[in-house]
Amino acid sequence: MRVLLVGAGGVGSAITKIAARRGFFDHFVVADYDLARAEAAVAALGADGQRFGACRVDASDEAAVTELLTERGCDVLMNATDPRFVMPLFNAALAAGSHYVDMAMSLSRPHPDNPHGECGVKLGDEQFERAAEWEKSGRMALVGMGVEPGLSDVFARYAADDLFDDIEEIGIRDGANLTVEGYDFAPSFNIWTTIEECLNPPVVYESERGWFTTEPFSEPEVFDFPEGIGPVECVNVEHEEVLLVPRWVGARRVTFKYGLGDDFIGKLKALHALGLDSTVRVPVRGEDGAEVRVSPRDVVAACLPDPATLGDRMTGKTCAGTWVKGTKDGLPREVYLYHVVDNQWSMREYGSQAVVWQTAVNPVVALELLATGVWSGSGVLGPEALPPLPFLDLLTAYGSPWAVREQGPAHASAPAPTPTPASAPAPAPAH
Secondary structure, eight states, rough: OOOEEOOOHHHHHHHHHTTTTTOSSSEEEEEESSSHHHHHHHTTOOOOOOOOEEEEEEEEHHHHHHHHHTTTTSSEEEEEGGGGGGHHHHHHHHHHEEEEEEEOOOOOBOOOOOOTTTOSOTHHHHHHHHHHHHHHHTTTTEEEEEETTHHHHHHHHIIIIISSSSSEEEEEEEEEEEEEHHHHHHSSSSSSHHHHHHHOOOOEEEEETTEEETTTTTOEEEEEEETTEEEEEEOOOOOOOHHHHHHHOSSEEEEEEEEHHHHHHHHHHHHEEEEEEEEOOOOEEEETSEEEOOOHHHHHHHHHHOOOOOGEEESEEEEEEEEEEEEETTTEEEEEEEEEEHHEEEEEEEEHHHHHHHHHHHHHHHHHHHHSSSOOOOOOOOOSSSOOOHHHHHHHHHOOOOOOOOOOOTTTTEEOOOOOOOOOOOOOOOO
């Protein structure tokens, strides 16, 4: 297998570090708009980088990406950019006859008249509109294959196949106790993506109602996360799992909730109130008096530290998981399937902070399953469309085990108490 990896930021660089230890591929082309960043990702591999090469490409230039895929003979395009570039990369892979893998889906647009009640354009709608073309091509577009979405969707399919006869609710729950020394505000994941999903109307699925939206940060609850993380307040946020899981897994309700904390939510609300979450370019005068046009959200991102550089200052763990409630053999059952990464471990073993490493390992596992033919198919598919056990077994073989916790009253979700200021300045948004 020959892979074109587009995006050499924190997650892209972690992908190269993880893949370099595996033998399933012949060559990785690491491409980025910033050639120096792509070259640095390859150079960081040292002697393990012999099967990697670096080049420059503009992810928004569909024709250039198509040409690069063809010239380098790549079998699959791995998209490690932010969601703005999903559609040009997705379309380029189809045009070049390559498979495609991403970790976030095409962007949504709120309903113009009732944004907090009805869906407008949903996450992934633009991709699913081309599903027939992908199926006809005989190629697979595997969408939402990070950790959340991604591993969380695999957990949902595994629960449906092996742990339940009937599912009442599937709820993705993400929490962490990560802190970053020396910063009052230092998000541990891409702030552009974080703003997008946190301030958009959250989507909820119910079998009798279909997909609908609510107010941002709605339905607060406290969820008790495992391995010492403990209780974290979680709120509704727009996320791909709610759009993917119901397509392949039977459940009467599907939700996604982040553990964000009061302080983080307050800062996001302030950005929104000031219009600093906008992606619309506005005119700004430079020091020379010349007018330039910049996106307020890009300015916010430029003012914050690069999440990939925070690992040495971070402590704690991040947890991604899928809570499932239903029945098995006629009896009530409730479980939490989860994956925890300790930042100290990921930094020691890979030199990558926990959040980006946890995101990166899952698409590499998926690429190996595609390369070996264990996962196969055509069309636009979510992770829950494919057999879950080979993925979970291979994830464990990568040295990163997952677990299942039987839930009871002591672990069940509960309404949130009166909010108090968050003590951890680095919440771990889903990824």
